Amino acid sequence: MMDPCGLWEQSGRIPAVGGGRSAETWRGHIVQQLKNRDLRQSAMFQDLIRFYTQLLEKTSLTKGILNLSSRRPSAEDSRSVSSLLQQKSRLKKTSGELAYQVVELQHQIKIKECRLQEQQDRLQEEERRWADVFDAHRALQERVDQVHEANRLLKKKYDELLAQQREAESRLRTEKVREEGLLGHVMGLKKQAAARMNSRNERRSRAREATLQKQLQTAVRSMVSLDSSSSAPTSRSTSPKNECQDEDSQQGHARLFRSASVTSPRIFTSIRHLFDRKRRGHSVCSYQEDLPCPVGICVSARVPARALQVLEAHEQGINAVRFSCSSDLLATGGTDRVIKLWEVQAGSLTHRATLDGSTEGITSVQFDHTGQRILAASYDKSAMLWRLDDSVPKVTLTGHSRKVTAARFTCVLHQVVTGSADRTVRLWDLNRAACVQQAEMPSFCSDVVCSENSVISGHLDCKIRVWDSRVASCVQELPAQGKVTSLDLSSDHRQLLSCCRDNCLQLVDLRWSNNRVCFRADGFKCGSDSTKAVISPDSCYLAAGSADGTVYIWNVSTGNLETCLPERHNSSISAVSWSLSGEYVVSVDRSRRAVLWSDI
Known part of the structure; x- marks a missing residue:
C-alpha cells in the first residue's frame, strides 16, 4: 500500500492541519485516489497477483515438507511424506510452467511498452506536423487577408478611375457638342462672308462690265467719225493734228482691248493662283524653276499639329x-x-x-x-x-x-x-x-x-x-x-x-x-x-x-x-x-x- 504522504505529494495537495471538516475531506480524497489506483493497476497485474499468490502457497507447502523431514519419520509421516513428495513434484512442474508464463508475460509487456512508445513518438510527430500545418494555415490566411485588402484598395482605385473616365467622357461629349456648335457658327460666318464677298465681286463685275460697255460704245463712235473724215482721196496728206488723233485713237483702242483682257476672269484666276502658291517666307518660283518639279506636287506644305x-x-x-x-x-x-x-x-x-x-x-x-x-x-x-x-x-x-x-x-x-x-x-x-x-x-x-x-x-x-x-x-x-x-x-x-x-x-x-x-x-x-x-x-x-x-x-x-x-x-x-x-x-x-x- 502506498504511503499517504506520497499520495499527497502526487496529488500536489497538502492536508489542512486544523478543522475536522477539512480532515475528513482530504482523507476521503486520499481513499478515492487509492481506489482509482487499485482499479487501474489491479486490472493490469491481475494475472501476476494470482500467480504470485499461488507461488506463496506453494512456498508455504514446501516449508511444511521440510519441517516434516527434519523430525523422526513414522508410518503416517512416511505416507504424508510420499504424498508431499508427489505434491512437490507437481509443484515443481507447476512452478516451472508458471515461471515460463511469467517470462512470457514480461516479454509481452515489453513489446506492448515498445509499441506504446512508438505510438507516443508518432503522436508527437503528428502533433508537430499539425503545429506546422496550423502555422502554414495561419500564414496563408494572413496572405488571403492581405490580398483581399489589396483587392479592396484596387477596386476603390478602379472605381475612382472609372468615375474620372466617365467625367472625362462627359466633358469630351460636351466639348464635342461645343466644337460642333462653334464649327457650325464659324461655317455660318464663313458663308455669310463668302456671300458678302460674292455680292461685292458681283457688283464690281457689273460696274466693270458697264464701264467696259461705255468704253466700247465710245470707241465705236470714234471709229465711225474717223472713217467719215478720212473718206477723201488724199488720206495720206492729213495734217499732223489728225495724225496725232489717229495715233491716240489707236492707242486708246489698244489700251481698251488690253484692259479688257486683263479684267477677264481667266487672268484674275491665274493671278490669284500665282499669289496663293507660296506665302511662307519664299518668293514665287519662276517658270524655269518650276520645270523640273513633278506634275501635281504642292508648293505649300502644311505643318502638322x-x-x-x-x-x-x-x-x-x-x-x-x-x-x-x-x-x-x-x-x-x-x-x-x-x-x-x-x-x-x-x-x-x-x-x-x-x-x-x-x-x-x-x-x-x-x-x-x-x-x-x-x-x-x-x-x-x-x-x-x-x-x-x-x-x-x-x-x-x-x-x-x-x-x-x-x-x-x-x-x-x-x-x-x-x-x-x-x-x-x-x-x-x-x-x-x-x-x-x-x-x-x-x-x-x-x-x-x-x-x-x-x-x-x-x-x-x-x-x-x-x-x-x-x-x-x-x-x-x-x-x-x-x-x-x-x-x-x-x-x-x-x-x-x-x-x-x-x-x-x-x-x-x-x-x-x-x-x-x-x-x-x-x-x-x-x-x-x-x-x-x-x-x-x-x-x-x-x-x-x-x-x-x-x-x-x-x-x-x-x-x-x-x-x-x-x-x-x-x-x-x-x-x-x-x-x-x-x-x-x-x-x-x-x-x-x-x-x-x-x-x-
Whole structure:
C-alpha cells in the first residue's frame, strides 16, 4: 500500500492541519485516489497477483515438507511424506510452467511498452506536423487577408478611375457638342462672308462690265467719225493734228482691248493662283524653276499639329514608310518581312493589301512615278519589285553579299539603284533583272538617292558621295557631321538633306556644294544607323523622328525649330514621310506603331 504522504505529494495537495471538516475531506480524497489506483493497476497485474499468490502457497507447502523431514519419520509421516513428495513434484512442474508464463508475460509487456512508445513518438510527430500545418494555415490566411485588402484598395482605385473616365467622357461629349456648335457658327460666318464677298465681286463685275460697255460704245463712235473724215482721196496728206488723233485713237483702242483682257476672269484666276502658291517666307518660283518639279506636287506644305490616327501597323518594328505620288496611298515595311499598303482617306489610314515574298525584314520602300509599282530593299541581300495588284514580287534583284539598306528608282525608265552593307552601289536593269553597273565604296552604304545622271550615297564614314551613273565613278565627296543614316532630295533636286548620328540634320545646296546648313534641337537624338529624315514637298520644312518618340520639324528659311509632336510614340522613331500634297505626315517606330499627323 502506498504511503499517504506520497499520495499527497502526487496529488500536489497538502492536508489542512486544523478543522475536522477539512480532515475528513482530504482523507476521503486520499481513499478515492487509492481506489482509482487499485482499479487501474489491479486490472493490469491481475494475472501476476494470482500467480504470485499461488507461488506463496506453494512456498508455504514446501516449508511444511521440510519441517516434516527434519523430525523422526513414522508410518503416517512416511505416507504424508510420499504424498508431499508427489505434491512437490507437481509443484515443481507447476512452478516451472508458471515461471515460463511469467517470462512470457514480461516479454509481452515489453513489446506492448515498445509499441506504446512508438505510438507516443508518432503522436508527437503528428502533433508537430499539425503545429506546422496550423502555422502554414495561419500564414496563408494572413496572405488571403492581405490580398483581399489589396483587392479592396484596387477596386476603390478602379472605381475612382472609372468615375474620372466617365467625367472625362462627359466633358469630351460636351466639348464635342461645343466644337460642333462653334464649327457650325464659324461655317455660318464663313458663308455669310463668302456671300458678302460674292455680292461685292458681283457688283464690281457689273460696274466693270458697264464701264467696259461705255468704253466700247465710245470707241465705236470714234471709229465711225474717223472713217467719215478720212473718206477723201488724199488720206495720206492729213495734217499732223489728225495724225496725232489717229495715233491716240489707236492707242486708246489698244489700251481698251488690253484692259479688257486683263479684267477677264481667266487672268484674275491665274493671278490669284500665282499669289496663293507660296506665302511662307519664299518668293514665287519662276517658270524655269518650276520645270523640273513633278506634275501635281504642292508648293505649300502644311505643318502638322495633331495626330489624326494611331495604329499598330505591323506585328514587329517598322523600318520604312513612303507616300505614293498621288498621296492617297501609303506603304510601310517592317521587320515582320511584309509590306503593308494603306489608303489615306479623310484623315485616316485603311489597310488595303499586304505584299510578302521577302525572307527577312524590309529596310526601305519607294513607289514609282506612276504609283503602280513599289520597290523595297531587304535584309535578305536582295531588292524586290511588286505590282500593287499582285502580292508576289514581280522582279527579285540578287547579287549583294550583305543586307541591302536602300533601293531607289532612277530617272531612267526600268532602272533602279541599290546600296548595301557590302560597300557597293549597284545599278540594275529591271527588264533583265541584271546588274549593269557596280561601284565599289570605301565604307558601309546607309542610303542612296537619285537625280538626273547621278547617284548620291551616304556612308558611315561621315561622307556623302556623288556618283556619275553613266561611268560609275565618284565625281564629288561632301563631308557630313557624323555617320550618315539617311538622305533625301528636294522635289526640284537642288537640295540634299542628310541625317547624321551626331544628332544633326545637314541641308546641302547641290548647285553650290559649299552652302551647307545644320539643324539641331534640344532633345533631338538620332535613334539608330537607319533613322530616316525627310524634306517637305515645298522644301520649306525638315522632319525627323527622335529616339524619345518625338517628331521634330524645322523651318528651312529661319533655321529654327518650327514645332515638336510628342506623346504618340513610346519608342525610337525609325522613319518619317511627308505626302506630296503637303497635307499629311506619317511617322513609324520600332514598337509597330504608325501615327498619321496633320494640321486639320
